[in-house]
Amino acid sequence: MESRSRSFYVLATFFALFLLFLYGPTITIAILSFQGPQGGLTFPMNGVSLYWFFDLFEEQAVGDIWGAFRRSFGLGLMVMVTTVVVSVAAGLAFRKKFPGAGILFYLAITSLVIPSILISLGVGLIFQQLGLKIHWATSGFGSQLTWTLPFGLLIMFAVFNRFDKSFEEAARDQGATAWQTIRFVILPIIAPSLLGVALFGFTLSYDEFARTLMTAGSYNTLPLEIFGMTTNVTTPVIYALGTLTTLFSFLIIGVFILTVFFMQKRRSRAGSDAGKGV
């Protein structure tokens, strides 16, 4: 192998430190979640056990972790599906010129950059003034969409910027209707990116805090529950929960990556002559 320059080693060290910085705290709480039954929220460790993980599955003094988890999971799925559908549709729309496209685009950007607390505040106020009941599945759902949709839309822009229009023309040439073109050509080709949008939609929702804070109503989502726990819970059970949710996030990413991997694998069963002459 060829030798590396000195700057490589400097930068590689920097990168390693960066990773340590990124992961260090998470690893810290992962370790702390194995505190013994008498352990507290800080070092030193007071024995090592799985006590707090088991404790997590018992009823807590306050709150309802598993209910919150179920709600977050459900909400995540709702947001995921909506984000995929709406951003694909909007992405398709933005490929054509239509009056108002500019305004809509800047609205989406605004939606991305607006401080979350404003959405929370505004949506809360509207529901309150209209006498509607705030609920995670209505006001919470809508508020989260203002965060996931712009992301989805930007990804769709990236996807369609790279999408070769001649695929569509070929489909039209082959007699496909507009709908068939979308169904049989565009969607399958962009499917891997859609998985990405779905992953974004789900995790952004699953971890969303600020926009849900004032729009979730009586029932907490998981991040709100965790937030509540940071103020209500004085035991490492919260670290156990943190460790588990982190693992859960990894699981979700893992599932998505595997899906993409198998999709590609399935495609490349036969051999390949790519790059060869004839």
Next chain:
Amino acid sequence: MTRSFTAWLQAAPLAIVLVGFLVAPIIMIVIVSFWGATEWSIYPAFQFDNYAYLFSSEVTYRVFFATFKYAFITWAFTLSIGFTVAYFLAFHVRTQAMQIALFLLCTIPFWTSNIIRMISWIPFLGRNGIANQTLISWGIIDEPLEWLLYSDFSVILAFVHLYTLFMVVPIFNTMMRIDKSLIEAAYDNGASAMQTLWHVIVPLTKPGIMIGTIFVVTLVMGDFITVRFMSGSQKANVGRLISNDIGLLQYPSASATAVVLLCTVLIVIAVLLRFVNIRKEL
């Protein structure tokens, strides 16, 4: 005609969501910012009291200043770290598989809960936390460092921790699209590594830097929770001001502050957007 009609149909769901959950709330906030409040309720009115109070209070200016300070310092750190990391990944890692693997490694924390990531720092930085204990056991310090936690330091540390990724991703993305032959051309023309970095790579990475900046600046300016947690409620930024007001049911006052914050953020973003065409850069 039918073409733009289908386009409208396809854009409609997005438009509906944005109108319902972005435009309407903003309008509502603007309206309410002129209302009056009692201790427990708000009543329609048209008065400038909220703004008058906001602009007359010295605290407002201090808090806005603090908000900009956090945004700026965080920006400076995330940019230098993010750029360096992206640079390493894009130009020093040779195989693409390795690049993607390392890049994913960087992005994984993004997918986990921000709150968890934030509170993870507390056992680390506390008076008897790992950092202090380690430093003491190494003999570097005798007394625990107080400023590690519940200080500007810890707030910015948490921001940098949470948001550096938002720099790494767009910068890495633009860097990956720089034609490698441009770098070779620079070497061929006698540029040193530093000169290549400064005269070729940095100018060509500007769009990515801008996009990252937009993310980091808006996230930090809109934050209210990190500051509360990491400063032990001791420091304030505009977001906290709003959230305190909300907590105390002072919606009109919160709305007035929110309107000012929104304008500030939008102006900053508008300025940044002049330097980059987001749609083209994706």
Next chain:
Amino acid sequence: MGAGYDLELVNLTKRYGDTLAVDGIDYHFKAGHYVCLLGPSGCGKSSTLRMIAGHESVSSGSVVLDGFDVSHLPPAKRGTAMMFQNYALFPHLSVRDNVAFSLRMKGIDKAARHKKANELLELVDMTKYADRLPAQLSGGQQQRVALARALVTQPKILLLDEPLSALDPFLRIRMRAELKKLQRELGITFIHVTHGQDEALALGDELVVMNNAVIEQAGRARDVWAAPRTEFVARFMGGHNVINLAGSKVALRADDVIVGQEGMAATVSAVEYQGGHVALTTKTETGEEVLALVPEGHFFESPKNPGDAVRLAWDEGRLHRLQA
């Protein structure tokens, strides 16, 4: 797959905003011919082809196929099929499914459409790759699949937009032979856009040379080559000199220029070896550039170098007056 239809372009015009891409052209493509559309970049070749295919709307004029104005029909209803420059094979479908795509759109059942697709793959000799994905094929193989896919709709006219430009030179020559052979076997009209005149000459029964949004000259390949009508065509087709003689411009084939002891005095300015021939670029005393294509054997009897003085002569009968 029966014979082709006659295709007529009537005052066909394409405007993009202020740009006039195709400026009212008229042309009659006779059935069963291999026609090459050529011209420099931006002259409107692709726009013309895409209007015929129906992928670009017609600004004015019409496309008449077999006597019917098809200008406003969707692409699939015209009896034309298009082969795209980068082939536009659907990356998520196997070779067989790519070819069977149009049949699937029509709702034909799986067995029937696979049977049909297999026939076409047989035709282009790709049967054994039927289960691969396009990304697993080489450029030449992809091209054959694209052909099969275009032909499955039994078009009367096949439209090809620079079908060979993605291939390397070696492969390009092989594939053009295959295209020609296929066209001859099927007997349908091929309209092939290219900007290489060697490709056009090699393939086209008929050439249509475009420039600046209009047709400069059209006709049998040999006629266009032998008798370019304008200076542009003469220069574009290559191998011709355009000389000012007595106030009017004439064309003279480079291989008709005799380099010898007598004739017009000139100085050699460049020598390009071209295998069987050597191309001598010379400058006459009046400052005109004249290219002489000298057979190799002849040249190396008395080699010339840039700067050498030579004399140029030609048979007056080979001069060919150009339109202004």
Next chain:
Amino acid sequence: MGAGYDLELVNLTKRYGDTLAVDGIDYHFKAGHYVCLLGPSGCGKSSTLRMIAGHESVSSGSVVLDGFDVSHLPPAKRGTAMMFQNYALFPHLSVRDNVAFSLRMKGIDKAARHKKANELLELVDMTKYADRLPAQLSGGQQQRVALARALVTQPKILLLDEPLSALDPFLRIRMRAELKKLQRELGITFIHVTHGQDEALALGDELVVMNNAVIEQAGRARDVWAAPRTEFVARFMGGHNVINLAGSKVALRADDVIVGQEGMAATVSAVEYQGGHVALTTKTETGEEVLALVPEGHFFESPKNPGDAVRLAWDEGRLHRLQA
């Protein structure tokens, strides 16, 4: 800009992991020549060129320039300059600043470097575009800027990696004339990578034909063309037939094949019009393909169509035995 240096490659080898991209080649490039490096895709041309330029490390062997081993010097210290396939102009700098880039890196002040840049822009006739950005130039214009930028360092050797492949055929021919002219004026060595044999023949004083990581044949352009040493070279250079005669392979130039009344019986399988000539592909009774290049005038006296029976003859003296 003085004359070039001699460049010698000694047992030059490049390995990428398990791939052997360049396999111990030796070659001596004489100063002031225009050398074309050609060969099929993947044969190692670019790797060789990039090792000379210093953009790729040498796995073993050395690059000796003017007697010094430069294998381990950085690109800018070698006295070579490189022109990239896609030109690699800095998109954020104006044409002038692109050309002046290397001077700026050296810390030369603005006035001086602009003066120098203007001189080079003058040389390539691009003065009036000095303030444009690269994206505002056509392909040919970009190429000239890239040339000017490469030449501003006063290299002894200019390395060009497929400099013409991004241009359309019309422009390609124009630009190759300009390249040749410039090389002659400057008198420095040009090493030009291409995979088009016509381009190589037209430009190169010397050709180096590579295949499978080694040099198959090198020498004066005419020598390589007239006397291909191996079957690969004969086929790759084109215009040659490789025929099995009495158990050994011989090369026969296509323009030496006489199509007439006597000789070997064959069937025409394809006819390609090529301007001055017609290329007749025929199949002999033993199944060998023989290409005959018939002068146009001669061909049209008795035109042939695919399927016609013909007889092929040649002068035995023109046969040329190939190495196994």
Next chain:
Amino acid sequence: QEIKDITLRQFGTGVSNLNEVGQKVKEDLGFTLEMTALDSDSVTQRAATQPDSFDIADIEYWICKKVWPTGNLQAMDVSKIKRYDQIVGIFKDGKLAPDSEIAQGTAPHTVGFVEGPESTSFANEQTNWMTLIPTIYNADTLGIRPDLIGRPIESWAELLNPEFKGKASILDISSIGIMDMAMVCEAMGEIQYADKGNMTKEEIDKTIAIFTEAKRNGQFRAFWKTFDESVNLMASGEVVIQSMWSPAITAVKSRGIDCVYQPLKEGYRSWGGGIGLSKSLTGMELDAAYEYINWYLDGWVGGFLMRQGYYSAVPETSKEYMSANEWGYWFEGKEASEDILSPFGDVLAKSGDTRDGGSFEERMGSVACWNAVMDENQYMVRKWNEFIAS
């Protein structure tokens, strides 16, 4: 509809919104009680603005002062409260014993009654209509880490003692925090308040100014918003002296860390909580709610809460659910005869320990003021916001 199909939604702070209570309700009464725990700001907000989101509000008395006028709650018929007579006097006439002095602030009895079911203003004396049924209450003071301080602490003024620079904390709930501040300022002799529970603008300004100064000087390590934050601050040693709530002390102790709920010479700041009924409760749900209230006063909850250090509104009934040792330790201020355990099994006190501050009478008898809402509340809130932001 059957009783077991009924679901009542209760919300409140984490202090008393314990899932165990819900479970016990299901066991004893058969219907479902859903518990939502929130921080105290959210509690006020929900009670005042989202009447549809709850059936039962578990709020503090001073919050009641804010919430009652919104009309979101309904008055309770005293005649349906079986143990009304046994409720401690503090919640009825304000006096623990007939000779007690009524402390400053929003004393519970002042907001405990209304004239009639539709009335939105409070009655001055006991009537047939109660606003809240008292549940738990306590007397608060400063918590300290004696092991880290190493000397006796006697006065509220110690909170701002520069000795504890960077190691003090105060709670960030304006209406409670301002009272703690007032206790401190008064103890320091800086300000003499007419009524700490109802300060004038000048008093507010002065109080906040003193604390702002201290904050700038780095006196505080952090502020806390819920009692468990205070636990973490104390337990991790970040803070050695701070305003604190009783169960927080208990929680710190249960980790084996020495922590004292220090009685101070100026007296306690007290608070009381109670449950109120949503206006929208009618029919069977309302009946169930009354049933719940009566059950609440029956003693099981009281015992459960008292064993964490709170007091119950009807102490006698709770006694039945506590051991003699527990009763003696928690209520009577006696030495523990054996280890005192929390309801969750943690050891809170060793045999031989006595409760900080002594018996019920000693502690509740030295209340200096009650948590309150002032007339200048909005002004105070703004000032508080500025203090936090400064």
